[in-house]
Amino acid sequence: MNLANIRNFCIIAHIDHGKSTLADRFIQYTGGLEEREMTAQVLDNNPIERERGITIKAQAVSLDYKARDGQVYQLNLMDTPGHVDFSYEVSRSLQACEGALLVVDASQGVEAQSVANCYTALEMHLEVLPILNKIDLQNAEPERVADEIEQVIGIEATDALRISAKTGLGVAEVLEAVVLKLPPPKGDPAGKLQALIVDSWFDNYLGVVSLVRVINGRIQKGQKIKVMSTGKDHEVSMLGVHTPKRVFKDALETGEVGFVIAGIKDIFGAPVGDTLTQAINPCTEMLPGFRKIQPRVFAGLFPVDAEDFEDFRDSLSKLRLNDSALQYEPENSTALGFGFRIGFLGMLHMEIVQERLEREYNLNLITTAPSVVYEIVSGDGEVRRIDNPAELPDGSEFQDLREPIITARVLMPHSYVGPVMQLCMEKRGVQKNLRYLGAQVQLEIEMPLAEVVLDFFDRLKSVSRGYASFEYEFTRFQTADLVRLDVLVNGDKVDALASIVHRDASYTRGRDLCERMQEVIHRQQFDVAIQAAIGAKIISRSTVKALRKDVTAKCYGGDVSRKRKLLEKQKEGKKRMKQVGSVEIPQEAFLAVLGVDRKK
Numbered sequence: 003m004n005l006a007n008i009r010n011f012c013i014i015a016h017i018d019h020g021k022s023t024l025a026d027r028f029i030q031y032t033g034g035l036e037e038r039e040m041t042a043q044v045l046d047n048n049p050i051e052r053e054r055g056i057t058i059k060a061q062a063v064s065l066d067y068k069a070r071d072g073q074v075y076q077l078n079l080m081d082t083p084g085h086v087d088f089s090y091e092v093s094r095s096l097q098a099c100e101g102a103l104l105v106v107d108a109s110q111g112v113e114a115q116s117v118a119n120c121y122t123a124l125e126m127h128l129e130v131l132p133i134l135n136k137i138d139l140q141n142a143e144p145e146r147v148a149d150e151i152e153q154v155i156g157i158e159a160t161d162a163l164r165i166s167a168k169t170g171l172g173v174a175e176v177l178e179a180v181v182l183k184l185p186p187p188k189g190d191p192a193g194k195l196q197a198l199i200v201d202s203w204f205d206n207y208l209g210v211v212s213l214v215r216v217i218n219g220r221i222q223k224g225q226k227i228k229v230m231s232t233g234k235d236h237e238v239s240m241l242g243v244h245t246p247k248r249v250f251k252d253a254l255e256t257g258e259v260g261f262v263i264a265g266i267k268d269i270f271g272a273p274v275g276d277t278l279t280q281a282i283n284p285c286t287e288m289l290p291g292f293r294k295i296q297p298r299v300f301a302g303l304f305p306v307d308a309e310d311f312e313d314f315r316d317s318l319s320k321l322r323l324n325d326s327a328l329q330y331e332p333e334n335s336t337a338l339g340f341g342f343r344i345g346f347l348g349m350l351h352m353e354i355v356q357e358r359l360e361r362e363y364n365l366n367l368i369t370t371a372p373s374v375v376y377e378i379v380s381g382d383g384e385v386r387r388i389d390n391p392a393e394l395p396d397g398s399e400f401q402d403l404r405e406p407i408i409t410a411r412v413l414m415p416h417s418y419v420g421p422v423m424q425l426c427m428e429k430r431g432v433q434k435n436l437r438y439l440g441a442q443v444q445l446e447i448e449m450p451l452a453e454v455v456l457d458f459f460d461r462l463k464s465v466s467r468g469y470a471s472f473e474y475e476f477t478r479f480q481t482a483d484l485v486r487l488d489v490l491v492n493g494d495k496v497d498a499l500a501s502i503v504h505r506d507a508s509y510t511r512g513r514d515l516c517e518r519m520q521e522v523i524h525r526q527q528f529d530v531a532i533q534a535a536i537g538a539k540i541i542s543r544s545t546v547k548a549l550r551k552d553v554t555a556k557c558y559g560g561d562v563s564r565k566r567k568l569l570e571k572q573k574e575g576k577k578r579m580k581q582v583g584s585v586e587i588p589q590e591a592f593l594a595v596l597g598v599d600r601k602k
């Protein structure tokens with residue numbers, strides 16, 4: 003395809019503002035799929051993504067669009083995830099595009115995450131076209147929202163297209179605007195091959211499939227290519243595009259986006275952000291890749307049944323083939339046995355991984371409370387990092403302890419500034435900036451990541467009735483007065499229940515934690531004492547009283563099936579439990595620390 007007839011673009015939108023609906027409309031309009039082939043939201047092709055209605059993996063569809071000028075254009079639409087955990091995937095997709103559509107729900111307004119992604123797009127010199135969606139809704143306020151886009155983001159929005167992705171109103175104009183207002187790609191079709199790997203994933207039938215954007219030259223079937231970072235040569239066995247149906251082609255030309263399969267065994271052989279070139283007479287320069295992603299949240303995952311450990315290891319290595327952000331190493335807990343400490347991008351990523359392991363790999367797992375990475379500076383100045391609270395040594399053994407600080411930007415209507423500020427202060431936040439932007443307020447605040455991991459997101463939603471949105475980035479490590487809060491169950495310290503807390507909050511945390519644990523640990527045949535301790539000092543205590551009688555006693559002599567049902571119900575309840583010493587501890591107890599700050 004002629005460079006002038008290609009448009010590479012993506013849609014930036016906050017969750018639920020209608021990105022997938024609009025993408026589906028594009029596919030329908032350009033005839034990529036027959037009506038009967040349109041299943042709900044074709045771009046979200048992982049069942050968990052579909053169920054949760056969120057998009058995680060960057061995908062691309064190539065659509066042939068006959069414009070009003072009579073010419074056919076190849077529109078390559080890169081999908082981008084909307085959730086804050088996956089913002090790094092957004093910047094990857096952006097790098098393969100010349101333009102972006104900023105879709106904003108006209109009944110809601112601009113949200114923090116789309117502001118952040120929009121800034122990234124503008125920094126990367128993409129042309130951004132604002133679009134007001136959902137104007138079919140009665141409470142849509144396109145004028146107000148257009149004004150907000152100008153105030154908050156600072157791009158011209160008076161002429162923003164007003165559309166309804168749901169009814170199809172205005173969708174044709176959007177496709178026209180993509181052709182007329184977004185620039186075509188640049189590049190040298192006669193140059194040496196340089197292609198950017200935007201994404202790589204593992205397909206059970208095809209092996210590693212990479213999504214690439216050809217920057218210069220062309221990539222063709224049968225060609226020998228070199229992965230620049232590994233220096234390894236591979237032969238291209240198949241390439242093509244998704245329309246969204248998989249269509250094989252003979253070549254991908256300069257400016258085009260498509261998939262390449264070249265007999266690469268695992269995704270580490272085709273790293274995201276890497277450059278593909280020709281094996282004979284290769285180019286010398288690598289393309290600027292992507293920022294490396296660092297997991298920020300860590301948790302221990304342990305099989306409930308110790309015999310599942312090897313299955314767990316296998317499942318993780320398979321899962322990692324499709325999720326290069328996933329990092330893990332074996333962990334041995336005295337309480338929970340053998341498992342893995344896994345690094346995640348954020349809380350949503352953690353939930354998704356856990357859910358996939360349980361659902362797709364049929365594992366029954368116990369997860370410990372998530373923790374962040376701390377820096378410990380020893381007496382001789384050596385810095386080491388720990389991601390497991392149980393590893394924090396006694397205060398006398400180090401000189402300094404530092405925790406990760408993030409910069410968060412919260413966007414909300416005026417009336418919620420008070421409660422949101424109060425919440426941020428409670429979470430040890432330090433206000434950096436406060437800007438009034440039309441009907442919205444943008445609060446910039448520095449906060450310890452550990453506080454955000456706890457339950458900040460849920461609390462923010464509840465104090466602002468869902469109207470505040472936020473996004474954050476890691477800023478630095480900073481000294482803090484932190485202590486390890488241990489939990490003892492019937493006198494035994496349970497390593498998997500340890501957490502790191504600020505000294506000022508340690509007493510309240512300890513007390514709340516004991517109370518929560520008392521609520522979630524089932525009664526046993528004997529009293530269970532729960533204690534919170536800092537070092538050797540017990541700071542709080544609660545007791546789960548012994549069961550007075552056998553739960554099946556009341557069925558005595560009676561209906562056998564009822565008795566069996568009761569036992570089965572108990573067994574079911576047992577699934578997510580771990581025997582620690584003589585006490586059975588349920589999953590909720592390990593996550594009790596997450597809920598301690600919640601007002602009862």
Ligand SMILES: Nc1nc2c(ncn2[C@@H]2O[C@H](COP(=O)(O)OP(=O)(O)OP(=O)(O)O)[C@@H](O)[C@H]2O)c(=O)[nH]1
Nearest residue numbers: 018019020021022023055056057084136166167168
């Ligand atoms: N009334 C109305 N509803 C719409 C419109 N566009 C999308 N919706 C609805 O809004 C909800 C969210 O739309 P999606 O397209 O799934 O949102 P999304 O931005 O793709 O969400 P993520 O995939 O999570 O990023 C769905 O229930 C849609 O049916 C519209 O123009 N009008």
